[in-house]
Amino acid sequence: MAVESDKTYTLFWEAMSGAMAVELVLEEMGVPYRRQPVDMAAGEHRSAAYLRLNPTGQVPALALPEGKVIGESAAIILTLGDRHPDSGLVPRGDLERPAFLRWLIYMAASPYMTFVQLNHPERFLDDPSTHDALIEGARQRLEGQFSALDAAIAGDPFFLPSGPTALDFYAYMLISFFPDHEGMLARNPRLRRLHEAVGARQSVREILPRHLG
Template identity: 35%
Template sequence: MYQLYYHPGNASLAPHAVLEEIGAEYELVFVDRAHDQHKSAPYLKLNPSGRIPVLIDGDLALFETAAICLHLADRHPEAGLAPAPGSTARAHFYKWLMYLATTLQTELITYFYPERLADDAAGAAQVKRHAEERVGGMLDIIEAELAGNGNGGAFLAGDAYSLADIYLMMLCRWTRGMARPAAARPHLARHIDQVAARPAIRRSFAAEGIEPPYFTLPGSAAK
């Protein structure tokens, strides 16, 4: 049985949803961020970066969200969450998954923690503002891809649902407090809504206590 160390709505949401999609047995292990459990010695033995999530698979302790998702997809190919290795479709899948994990997600971390890159509150505010602008540009690139990829925007990385769609949904949810969240873009709005409607995604939301609206703040008119 897998164990997934998680905190509601954090980067653990994507592998949690992947676990639900593949139908594997797993246990959720809550990491109490309010009390810095992710910085405790036992947790740092699992993930020296102190970030969430960690997946335990037998003797393997794996961190980094994209790595966990890829590992699960490769361990359960019957679930069809990634194209066949070596295929052109797999190359495009890698491209978009890496874009999400190393470009969009990284900029979102800057948006949420601007004080790490500034010496005072004014500097942090400036960093946050620029990060939001850059995130907007990245979302525009994904919006254009969904508009023109030939499948009606149903999937990001090819002709079939994949863990890239799950990953995109998670990151789009993180933008819900922005002036122009992901859900303000029509193709992204349709895409993330259809992903969120899947039974496996709804189960992961329910287990983490995530309630609608999923991609905008209550009372928002973004959509």
């Protein structure tokens, strides 16, 4: 696996992974990019070739047009915001940037990581008899984390009052990770409106079939 050097972005991608938020931001920015699938089921993210590009062995990663590769979904989104400021997807200035940073980091550090406990209890505890309790704990924490997000939504239907930002696309991805998310959305009406508004956008129509297979 290598970075092709034709001066465009390369998104290291897997279906229904954290690559979805970055992919939506790239689509919304109208920035040319190519997707490089990483076959995680086959362990490609742990291959020597991929670890040379992203030493954490995780997806997403993004190769910048000049060849440097960055990981971490929040860092990738902030980097894209710096490079494409006119998109408005990463607010600048004092008005909305503090809230943007706060909730982007929260989404990446809290609910995203709770999904790892929900889906991969074996990474945290060796004893299989403890996994159901860990999964149930993760499910309960997710309820609290999504209700915190719902309460933090300051706009309508989007997260921030000024209109769509990368927060909306990140939240859309996290909602997609939530098993049976309709029930959760019924308990969180602001998230439900955000999900409907983002789901109606062309960027989502474009990328969703690739994730749902």
